[in-house]
Amino acid sequence: MKRILTPAVIAITAILFLNGCLKDKNADTETTSATDNSICENEFMRLLPTVNKIAIDEPGVQRLGGGNSVLTSCPDVSVPDSALQYPRHMIIDYGTGCTDPVDGKVRSGKIRATLTLPWDSIGSVITLSLDTYMVGSIKYEGTVTLTRTGVNSFHKVVSNGKCTKSSTSAPWTILFDSDHDITFTSGSNVSSDPQIITITGTNSGTDRNGTTWTSNITTPVVRDLNCTWITKGVVELTPNGKPTRTVDFGDGTCDNKGTITIEGNKFEFSMQ
Numbered sequence: 001m002k003r004i005l006t007p008a009v010i011a012i013t014a015i016l017f018l019n020g021c022l023k024d025k026n027a028d029t030e031t032t033s034a035t036d037n038s039i040c041e042n043e044f045m046r047l048l049p050t051v052n053k054i055a056i057d058e059p060g061v062q063r064l065g066g067g068n069s070v071l072t073s074c075p076d077v078s079v080p081d082s083a084l085q086y087p088r089h090m091i092i093d094y095g096t097g098c099t100d101p102v103d104g105k106v107r108s109g110k111i112r113a114t115l116t117l118p119w120d121s122i123g124s125v126i127t128l129s130l131d132t133y134m135v136g137s138i139k140y141e142g143t144v145t146l147t148r149t150g151v152n153s154f155h156k157v158v159s160n161g162k163c164t165k166s167s168t169s170a171p172w173t174i175l176f177d178s179d180h181d182i183t184f185t186s187g188s189n190v191s192s193d194p195q196i197i198t199i200t201g202t203n204s205g206t207d208r209n210g211t212t213w214t215s216n217i218t219t220p221v222v223r224d225l226n227c228t229w230i231t232k233g234v235v236e237l238t239p240n241g242k243p244t245r246t247v248d249f250g251d252g253t254c255d256n257k258g259t260i261t262i263e264g265n266k267f268e269f270s271m272q
Contacts, residue, residue: 027263027265028242028243028262028263028265029262029265029267030239030242030262031245031260031262031267031269032207032208032209032211033205033207033211033213033237033239033245034237034245034247034260034269035260035269036163036174036205036207036208037176037203037205037207037213037215037235037237037247038230038247038249038258038269038271039138039163039174039271039272040140040161040163040174040176040205041176041178041203041221041230042229042230042271042272043135043138043140043163044140044142044144044158044161044176044178045180045197045199045221045223045230046223046225047111047128047144048144048146048154048156048182048197049184049187049195049196049197049223049225050092050102050111050195050225051090051092051111051113051126051128051146052119052184052187052188052195053102053187053191053195053225054077054090054092054191055090055113055119056119056120056189056190056191057191058077058079058090059079061079061088061090061115061118061119073098074094074095074098074099074100074101075092075093075094075095075098075100075107076091076092076093076094076095077090077091077092077093078090078091078093079091086115086116086117087114087115087116088114088115089112089113089114089115090112090113090115091110091111091112091113092110092111092112092113093110094107094108094109094110094133095108096108097134102225102226103225103226103227103228104228105135105136105228106135106136107133107134107135108132108133108134109130109131109132109133109134110130110131110132110133111128111129111130111131111133112128112129112130112131113126113127113128114126114127114129119148120148120189121148122148122149122150122151123147123148124147124148125145125146125147125148126145126146126147126148127143127144127145127146128143128144128145128146129143129144130142130144137165137166137167137168138163138164138165138272139162139163139164139165139166140161140162140163141160141161141162141163141164142158142159142160142161142162142176143158143159143160144156144157144158144159145157145159149181151188151189152183152184152185152188152189153181153182153183153184154181154182155180155181155182156178156179156180156181156182157178157179157180158176158177158178158179159177160177161175161176161177161178161205162174162175162176163176172208173208174205174206174207174208175205175206176203176204176205177203177204177205178201178202178203178204179201179202180199180200180201180202180217181199181200181201182197182198182199183197183198184196184197185197185198187225194224194225194226195224195225195226196222196223196224196225197222197223198220198221198222198223198233199217199220199221199222199223199233200217200220200221201216201217202214202215202216202217203215203235203237207239211239211240211241212239212240213237213238213239213240214237214238215235215236215237215238215247216235216236217233217234217235218234218235218236219232219233219234220233221233221235221249222249222252224254226254227254228254228256229249229254229255229256229271230249230250230258230271231249231250231252231253231254232249232250232251232252233248233249234246234247234248234249235247235249243262243263245260245261245262246260246261247259247260248260248261249271256270256271256272257269257270257271258270258271
């Protein structure tokens, strides 16, 4: 027995099909804010273990009274102040560009550290300023304030952070601020130990397209100085006017892969 589709049935079928297509077409696939957050986050998180590894052994910063020493050829490190003077300054200088022996990236410019007390003193406040500091072709700017809250812990605030890439045909700028509590799980007092930290807290910023975002670390992020990228942790990030994204940096494996989940849809991204 033949069935004849009436015009009404055909119309309803067409509408349902069209709605399904529109739903797929309108799916939220925007990942720029999450990707840009990770670009800034990756290097700003690295600053504390970098400075810690150097400060532990640097005369006049941690335990000793002398100054004016140089630790390595990349970077050059100096403490220009007279013995036991505070505030005290340490300059980490990558010059016009050298290959960092820790992660193999080319860095240039300076990290300038000002300490109110010896590095290993609880309550010491260390202010980091970035002087034409670049990693590859990305320039990092801003003020980083570190407060030592315990033997293995710090509070870190990034103010007026900016990450800029200007050497391409499509230049971009990312604005970035953060407020984090950081715990060393290895390396807090021994420079030869792996410098590994866990991080909790919040970020905010503006991505390269001008969209603002806020984020919250829901599973502590892990940063191992010996790895080029963030290796573990989960961040919930909300761009202005859009649903919250879940950014998963992985299971601890040292690679540049992460995933972003938006309303049940998962996308892989690569960290720079």
